Amino acid sequence: MRIVETITLQELNGRVKSTLQFEMPDAYWVQAEISGISPSGQGHCYLELVQKDTTGRTFLAKAKANVWRNTWLKLKPYFEAETGESLKVGMKVLLQVTVTFHEVYGYSLVVWDIDPTYTMGDMARRRKEILDQLAKDGVIGLNRELEIPMLPQRIAVISSATAAGYGDFCNQLASNVYGFRFYVKLFQAAMQGDDVERSVIAALDAVAARMDDFDVVIIIRGGGAVSELSCFDSYNLAYNIANFPLPVITGIGHERDDTVADVVAHTKVKTPTAAAEFIISKVFDTAQVLEGLARRMGDAVTGRMNAETVRLERLAQKMPSLFAVLKVRNEQMLENIWNRSVNGVRNLLTVKNHRLELLEKSIAAADPVLILKRGFSLTRCNGHVVNRASDLKPGDRLTTVLADGTVESEIVG
Amino acid sequence: MKYEEAIKRLEEIVSEIEGGKLNMDKIGESLKEARELIKLCKDKLYETDEEIKKILETDD
Numbered sequence: 502m503r504i505v506e507t508i509t510l511q512e513l514n515g516r517v518k519s520t521l522q523f524e525m526p527d528a529y530w531v532q533a534e535i536s537g538i539s540p541s542g543q544g545h546c547y548l549e550l551v552q553k554d555t556t557g558r559t560f561l562a563k564a565k566a567n568v569w570r571n572t573w574l575k576l577k578p579y580f581e582a583e584t585g586e587s588l589k590v591g592m593k594v595l596l597q598v599t600v601t602f603h604e605v606y607g608y609s610l611v612v613w614d615i616d617p618t619y620t621m622g623d624m625a626r627r628r629k630e631i632l633d634q635l636a637k638d639g640v641i642g643l644n645r646e647l648e649i650p651m652l653p654q655r656i657a658v659i660s661s662a663t664a665a666g667y668g669d670f671c672n673q674l675a676s677n678v679y680g681f682r683f684y685v686k687l688f689q690a691a692m693q694g695d696d697v698e699r700s701v702i703a704a705l706d707a708v709a710a711r712m713d714d715f716d717v718v719i720i721i722r723g724g725g726a727v728s729e730l731s732c733f734d735s736y737n738l739a740y741n742i743a744n745f746p747l748p749v750i751t752g753i754g755h756e757r758d759d760t761v762a763d764v765v766a767h768t769k770v771k772t773p774t775a776a777a778e779f780i781i782s783k784v785f786d787t788a789q790v791l792e793g794l795a796r797r798m799g800d801a802v803t804g805r806m807n808a809e810t811v812r813l814e815r816l817a818q819k820m821p822s823l824f825a826v827l828k829v830r831n832e833q834m835l836e837n838i839w840n841r842s843v844n845g846v847r848n849l850l851t852v853k854n855h856r857l858e859l860l861e862k863s864i865a866a867a868d869p870v871l872i873l874k875r876g877f878s879l880t881r882c883n884g885h886v887v888n889r890a891s892d893l894k895p896g897d898r899l900t901t902v903l904a905d906g907t908v909e910s911e912i913v914g
Numbered sequence: 915m916k917y918e919e920a921i922k923r924l925e926e927i928v929s930e931i932e933g934g935k936l937n938m939d940k941i942g943e944s945l946k947e948a949r950e951l952i953k954l955c956k957d958k959l960y961e962t963d964e965e966i967k968k969i970l971e972t973d974d
Contacts, residue, residue, distance in 0.1 A: 652917045652958060655966060680960050686970045714969055784959065787917075791955050794924045798948050801931035802941060809938060 514604035521602045528599050528613060533564070535592050544570035546577070548588075548612070550596075566598060566610040576615055583617035584624070586731055595619035624731055631736045631761045640743040644767045647748045651787045653716040653780055655684045657708040657747075659701060661692045666723030666754060666773035673777030681784045686715075692722035692753075697732035702741050712746050717780070720762070721752040721773040733760035742766055752776030873904040917958050920951045927951075 508516075537549030546568040552561045568576060581587050588594065597614035635641040656674075660667040667687065674683045688704040691697050701720065708718055720742075733753060739761040742749050748767035752775055753760065763769040770776045865871075869879065879902040880887040887893060893912055901908045927948045930936050936944060 650918065651921065654958075655970065682958075682960060682962050684963075684966050684970050787921075788959055790921060791924075791952065791959070794921070794928055795948075795952050797928045797932065798924070798945075798952075801928055802945055805931060805934065805936075805938075805941060808934075 511604050514602070514607075518602040518604065521600055525600045528597050530595055530597050530616070531610075532593065532595050532619070533562075533566075535588060535590055535594060536563075538588055538590060540573075544573060546573045546588075550594075550610070564608065564610055566596065566612050568612040572613060576612070580615050580617050580620075584621050586620070586624070586729060589731075592620060592731075593623040624734065628734050628761055631734060631739060632764060634736060635739055635743060635761070635765060638740070640740060641765055643743045644745055644749050644765055647746075647767055649748045649767065649783055650716045651783075651790075653748075653783050654682060655686075655714060655716045656780065657686055657688055657715040657718045659688050659690050659704040659708070659718060659720045660722060660773075662687060662689055664692055664721070664723040666721045666752070669723065670719070670721055670752070670773040670777045673774050674780065677777075677781045679781070679785060679788065681781065681788070683780070693729040693732065695732070698735045698738045701738055705741050705745060709746060715747055717767075718745065718747050718749045719752065719776050719780075720749065720766070721776055722754055723773065730760050733762040735761065738762055739765045750776055750779065870904070873902065878903050915954060917955055920955050924948060924951045924955075 531550075533550035533552055535548055536551040538546065540546045548566040548568065550564045550566050552563075553559060554561055577588070586592070595616040596610075596612050597616075598610040598612050600608075601611055602608050632641065658667060658670065660670075671685055674685065677683075688707050690700040690704040705718070708715060730753065733751075742751075742762055743765040750768045750770065751760075751763050751766040752770045752773045753762070754772050759769060768779060770779050873879070881900045881902070882893060882897050887899070893899075895912050895914055897912045899910045899912065901910065927944050931941060931944060
């Protein structure tokens with residue numbers, strides 16, 4: 502019987518453990534992706550780390566990593582403050598680890614530190630990849646090309662009812678100092694966690710189904726300790742926003758880089774309150790346009806009325822002088838007519854006068870007295886002028902008129 | 915009538931009057947129309963439209 506040296510499993514694992522400790526005593530900065538994370542009741546945090554190939558489908562390496570309570574208490578808030586994100590599945594991390602081996606639990610890493618800039622760089626790279634893809638697909642600027650209507654009063658809000666942000670938004674709108682009216686309808690969606698992409702897209706679909714009822718869509722969420730914005734760095738969500746038929750305004754509450762959703766949205770503001778202010782300012786601008794038009798209308802009508810009044814007054818003033826001119830003209834005309842008439846009459850009279858004078862002269866020439874004086878005489882018989890001797894007979898008594906008197910005679914033969 | 919249409923029509927009326935193209939008989943008519951349009955717009959800005967409220971309250 503051959504004697505073979507045997508050792509117990511515990512001894513074997515112990516050797517592995519001491520070899521590892523001896524060979525790899527240092528701390529390493531290791532790049533990995535989180536594939537599982539579970540905080541323990543004692544305040545520790547257990548991570549599952551993986552490395553995938555370029556297709557993302559095959560694991561190239563896998564390891565458990567433990568963050569002990571004391572480390573986790575410092576590391577968690579530090580990471581969240583730096584990145585605005587909490588550690589979660591799918592996240593790329595750069596961790597400082599030491600290698601351990603436990604006889605019972607096997608190989609694992611102990612996490613001592615984390616470099617948040619690595620994660621941020623990775624998130625930025627992913628955002629860029631998504632944005633590049635959206636640009637390539639020709640949708641990135643589509644929503645920005647839409648015009649916000651003059652009166653964006655009917656607002657579809659995508660948010661969670663419990664979020665403080667939704668209340669802030671509604672209050673801000675309702676208490677606007679101008680007294681503008683707004684109509685808000687909430688379409689509920691998860692604003693953090695894994696369900697954001699699916700539920701926000703579902704809410705967008707619900708709005709799109711009755712898009713004629715709304716002027717704009719607003720996606721808002723209230724603060725919270727950690728922003729958890731990486732869920733808005735989603736290609737599908739961004740694609741839906743970019744293609745949405747109504748302008749989409751995001752107010753998802755963050756201070757750092759814009760999420761992909763913000764980039765493709767029509768307008769991005771930081772907070773729900775700012776989103777309300779934005780809407781109010783749009784309506785204010787519109788109200789100003791109306792006021793301006795009303796004022797211009799008033800001015801134009803007043804101006805026109807004044808101009809017409811002036812025109813009328815000028816006409817009225819012109820009337821007397823116009824009449825005066827007319828009067829003078831008429832008077833002249835009358836005078837002309839008068840003068841012409843008078844002259845006409847005068848000429849006529851002169852002509853007549855002349856003829857009268859001629860008549861007078863011929864009449865004067867025919868005066869019987871003058872004729873008598875020239876030696877002629879007028880003989881009457883029984884009152885009749887005697888023209889013919891044959892009218893007389895012997896015994897007739899004649900009266901002869903001479904220039905200086907009359908002679909009585911009797912015909913004897 | 916939509917708000918934007920009302921504003922467009924108002925612009926037209928104001929430009930017509932400003933341009934002095936309208937005769938005085940028509941100014942009265944235009945003024946009346948403009949007043950109605952302004953009222954319509956102001957109502958939309960400042961008065962609650964129960965119909966819109968009702969539409970938005972319904973779910974589908």
